[in-house]
Every structure is written in C-alpha cells, then in structure tokens.
Amino acid sequence: MVTLVIPCNAEDINAQKLLEQVDDNLWANTKFISGRLIIDNGRKVRTLTQDSWMEGVTRAYSHYKSPAREKGTKMLKIGGKLWMYTPRTDRKILIAGHLLRQSMMGSDLSYEDQMEDHKLSHSYSATLEGSEEFSGTNCAVLHLVARDKETTYQTRKVWINPENQTVLKEERFAKSGKLLKRIEFKDYEKIKTRLFPRTLVFRDMLKENTQTTYKFDVIEFDIEIPAKYFSQSILKR
Amino acid sequence: MNWGIAAKNFYRQGLRAFLNVLVAALSIIALVFMLSLLNGFQAQATRNLVSTDVGGGHYRAPGFDILTPTEWEDFTISVSEALKGLPDRDKAEVLIQQGQLYPNRRLYPVQLRGIAMDQSLLQLPLAGLKSFENKIGEMIPVVVGVKMARKAHLKKGDTVVLKWRDKGGAVDARDVLIVDVGDIINPRIDDGVVWLRLDHLQAMTDREGEVSWVAVRKYLGSLEGFEFHGIELLMADLLALLRQDRINSKILWGILMVLVCTSVFNTQILNIFKRQKEIGTLMALGMEPQRVVRIFTLEGVLAALWALIIAVVLGVPFFIWFQGVGFDVSHLSEASFPIRETIYPDYQLREILVSVFIVLALIIVSAWLPVKKITRLDPTLALRGRAIT
Numbered sequence: 101m102v103t104l105v106i107p108c109n110a111e112d113i114n115a116q117k118l119l120e121q122v123d124d125n126l127w128a129n130t131k132f133i134s135g136r137l138i139i140d141n142g143r144k145v146r147t148l149t150q151d152s153w154m155e156g157v158t159r160a161y162s163h164y165k166s167p168a169r170e171k172g173t174k175m176l177k178i179g180g181k182l183w184m185y186t187p188r189t190d191r192k193i194l195i196a197g198h199l200l201r202q203s204m205m206g207s208d209l210s211y212e213d214q215m216e217d218h219k220l221s222h223s224y225s226a227t228l229e230g231s232e233e234f235s236g237t238n239c240a241v242l243h244l245v246a247r248d249k250e251t252t253y254q255t256r257k258v259w260i261n262p263e264n265q266t267v268l269k270e271e272r273f274a275k276s277g278k279l280l281k282r283i284e285f286k287d288y289e290k291i292k293t294r295l296f297p298r299t300l301v302f303r304d305m306l307k308e309n310t311q312t313t314y315k316f317d318v319i320e321f322d323i324e325i326p327a328k329y330f331s332q333s334i335l336k337r
Numbered sequence: 338m339n340w341g342i343a344a345k346n347f348y349r350q351g352l353r354a355f356l357n358v359l360v361a362a363l364s365i366i367a368l369v370f371m372l373s374l375l376n377g378f379q380a381q382a383t384r385n386l387v388s389t390d391v392g393g394g395h396y397r398a399p400g401f402d403i404l405t406p407t408e409w410e411d412f413t414i415s416v417s418e419a420l421k422g423l424p425d426r427d428k429a430e431v432l433i434q435q436g437q438l439y440p441n442r443r444l445y446p447v448q449l450r451g452i453a454m455d456q457s458l459l460q461l462p463l464a465g466l467k468s469f470e471n472k473i474g475e476m477i478p479v480v481v482g483v484k485m486a487r488k489a490h491l492k493k494g495d496t497v498v499l500k501w502r503d504k505g506g507a508v509d510a511r512d513v514l515i516v517d518v519g520d521i522i523n524p525r526i527d528d529g530v531v532w533l534r535l536d537h538l539q540a541m542t543d544r545e546g547e548v549s550w551v552a553v554r555k556y557l558g559s560l561e562g563f564e565f566h567g568i569e570l571l572m573a574d575l576l577a578l579l580r581q582d583r584i585n586s587k588i589l590w591g592i593l594m595v596l597v598c599t600s601v602f603n604t605q606i607l608n609i610f611k612r613q614k615e616i617g618t619l620m621a622l623g624m625e626p627q628r629v630v631r632i633f634t635l636e637g638v639l640a641a642l643w644a645l646i647i648a649v650v651l652g653v654p655f656f657i658w659f660q661g662v663g664f665d666v667s668h669l670s671e672a673s674f675p676i677r678e679t680i681y682p683d684y685q686l687r688e689i690l691v692s693v694f695i696v697l698a699l700i701i702v703s704a705w706l707p708v709k710k711i712t713r714l715d716p717t718l719a720l721r722g723r724a725i726t
Contacts, residue, residue, distance in 0.1 A: 308442035
C-alpha cells in the first residue's frame, strides 16, 4: 500500500493524484467477494446472494446463490463482453451492445454499471470543486469530466475523504447535467492494507423510492483464482 | 308449360317454400355483408397504415429492423441527394431511437420517433411541434398519442424526464414538455412512441443529418446505400392476417351454404316422397321422366330466384343503413390493429355478383340432386305410393 502525505488544505490537494490514490485503494489484481444485493423497488424488497471473483479490471465471474428463482445464475465478464447463464433455460446469452444498458435483475444498476471496467483516474480528468462535509467527514469534492465522448457518464462528482483516500459518495450525471445516479460508500473496513466499503447504496435518481444495496460479507484480495472461472465452459449447470 | 306447373307446385308448398327462400335469402345477405365488411376493414387498415407510416414505401438504412429496438441506434444513414431533392409532399424523413421516459418517476421504455416537420406525405397530428424552433430550448417539446398518454398517465402540458443515449453511447437526460396529445389513428405508432421534431432528435443524439428511413410517395428505383421496403413488405403482417381472415370467412361461408343446401335438398326429398302419386300419374299419362325432373328442378330454381328477390328487398335497405352507422371496432386498437375508428363495408359489385351466382348455382344443384332419381321410378309403384319408401 502506498504511504501518503495527507494535505491539510483543500488547495493543497492534487485532484487527479487523489483520484489515482482512490483507484489504487479500491483496485486489486484479484478479488473475491461474497455479498448480498438488496433490491428495493419501492413496493418489494428482494435479496440476492452472490459470490464474485474479479481479476484486474477486465475479468469477473459471479455466481448467484439465492433466491430460488435466481439460484444458479452465472455472469461472466471478459473485456467488454458479458455472458449470462440461467439454469431455467440452460442457455448462456451474450449481453452486448444496448442490452448492457438494461436494468440488471430489476435493480438500480444496469449491466453496464455492474461490469464497469475502468479506473476512474484513467477515464476522467479530475478537478477539485471544493470541500464539503458529508457524514461528519470533511470531503474533497472532485468534478470528473470524461476524457472521451463514448464514456457513459460524461461527468461525475465524487466526495473523497482526503485523509484516507476513500470515496464516500458519488454522483453520476447525464450530458445535460441532470443527476442520474447516486452511490453511497459505507462501512469502510480495513482489509489487509486496504480500506474497503462493506456497503454500497445505489439510487437511480430518476425513479422514485428505489434503491439497491450491495453488501459485501466476505472480501479477499490478491487470491488465486482458478483459470476455469474465466472460461465460458463454466456457464453451465 | 314447365314453368307454369313448377310455379303452381312451388306456391302450393306454402310455408315450407317460404322458409327455404328465407334461409337462402338471409344466407346471401350474410355472405355479402361478411365479404364487404372484410373489404372495408382491409381498405381502412391499409389506408391508415399508408397515410400515417408506410407512405409508398421506405428507403431504409440497410439492416434496420423496427422489431429489434436494441439495434436501432446501429442502423442510421445520411439522407442521399436523390431523396433530399424530393418535394416535402413526397417524402418524410424519420429517425428512430430508444429512450426511457419517467412518468411519475417510473421507468417507461419508449421509441423516440423524430420526423421532419415540413413533410406532408404522412398525416400525423404533430402541429404542436411545428411552432418550436429547430434549436432545443429549455425543454424538449414532444407529442404523444392518446393511447400512450392513457397508459403512461400523461396529459398535455406535463413535463417528464426523458433519458436516451447519444451516438457515442453517452447517456443524456432532459425534461420534455408534452405539447399535445394527438389522436393517432394507427395504434402502432401511438403506443410506446414519443414524437419529436427530427432536428431535435438528431441534435439530442449527435446524429446531424441521419435518419432511419425516408418514407416516399412512390418507388424511385434502387438508391445506393439504401434498402427499399415496399408496401407489401411493410404491411406483411397485416396482409397475412387479412389473408387468414378471408380463409376463415370462407369456412363460415361454407357452413352457411351447407345449411342452405341441406334445407333445399331436404325439401325436395320430402316433395318427391309426398308427391310420388302425382309423379306416377304424370308418368302414366305419358310425361317423360326427364320432364318431371325438369319441373321439380324448376321449383328449386324458383326458390333460388325468390331468395335473390327477398335478399335484395331485405338486404339493400340494411346495407344502406349500415353504410351510415358503420361498425365500431375501437376495441381493436388495444390489439395494435392499425384501425381504431368505425369501419364501413366496401361493396364490390363483381365480388357480390360472383358470390350470388355461386349461391344460386348451389341451390339449383341441391334441388336437382334428390329429384334425378325420378327417372328410375316405376310409374305403377309410384301410383300406389310405394316407389319411394
């Protein structure tokens, strides 16, 4: 883990550098997460449990364990492609192109959000907008502008605790500047040398009373992942 | 002579003959009504599709398929000079994109349909959009159809969030203003469709000058870079449906004919059974059996002719009245038929004449079939009433 000199004043903060530090904290070579996806659509709350294995930013494999309806569903991301296997149909389908923009299992996340595979510091130019208190923490507020026109969210805003380089809140905007999504990063916990949020709360700001909470029950970094997990042959019963 | 005897015998049958004639007449009326209503349905559905969507065909971006929304954004094309040069009354440029509307903050996937404002080829209630400038202002003006407004709980003057993607894939969202709720007679371009100015949709999606298709009044020949979809192709599903309807109507027609023929056939059998002594007497007096058959068959012909007369007397006023009130098919719009208003029968003289001729021919054959066995009757047995038991 990188040791940092923490700037005391907002004007001392190098926005881009801070964003890189955030990425370094969150991204690992390999990662295993066992967690729950709690989808609240305003009328009903559903909880999905899943195990996920991730390698870098390009490869990920998820296996849904419950509820019965989703049990056995598998998702495999390799590069820009996402395959989904459902035991009910016993088929794997490629979720590509525009299908990636659909809501994932009725949640506030799209498949695209779920498989986001870039480091923010690579895709966005950051500028410091100011400082603001959020959840009792004095945060640096960074304004991120996409480096290319093909990035889904052209602008974002992130609230970062400069003392430990953790993101506490993120907002994603449309080209017009309309707020689309808000994500809160909660329950940070030290895992080995990293600070990692145990809970992520996604809200689609265009919808009413909906939210999707991602709770990470088990997190392991830098683990050995069997090669078969990132092969299409795993997408079967 | 034969006619005189046949007529006398026919009228003597009284109620039996009348019922036969009435059944045949009502069948003719039902047949003409059914065919004409189907013609009217087809004519109106075709006219609605042509005037609101199809025109004389589409010059489309190759590969564009309206049934594959996830690929709409991949198949757009710049309008060629040949199409640009057409007058506004002969072309309508259309851009189709995916969008998501959030009425009452609930997601509603929609088709964004941008159409050139100066076109007059397609008849659409989009006057509300014309008064806006080609540059997008504070809010994006849109028009929705009555059906869409009802389903999404929208009304004129409402503002609602619309989300879409631009050409590069970046997501964008703005407030849109429902400037009008239009009465669109074709439900296929009403339900789930949000209408915009073409220039607005092009600017929103970074697709300046791009369209999904250009509807034209008539085929201009092959144009490089475009795929032409003719009326038959664009209305293939409707035409297939109408073909199936015609098959179904033929089955119904067949059932009606079986009933009519059975009625005539049954009457004739009863006639020769009850009148075998009369048949025997005529034959004993020297009348040739073929002539007796002709007399009995002529009775069938008389039934057919009276059926025709009664059909005209009862049917013509009914058809005239029905042409005035029509047939309400508003319920069909829920099933996405391109017809929503009252339909009126379309009477086609040739079709009616052919159908009536077939009905009359079948009645005459049904009248002849049972009586042809008279030629084999033994007159002495017939005189005693024992020839047919």
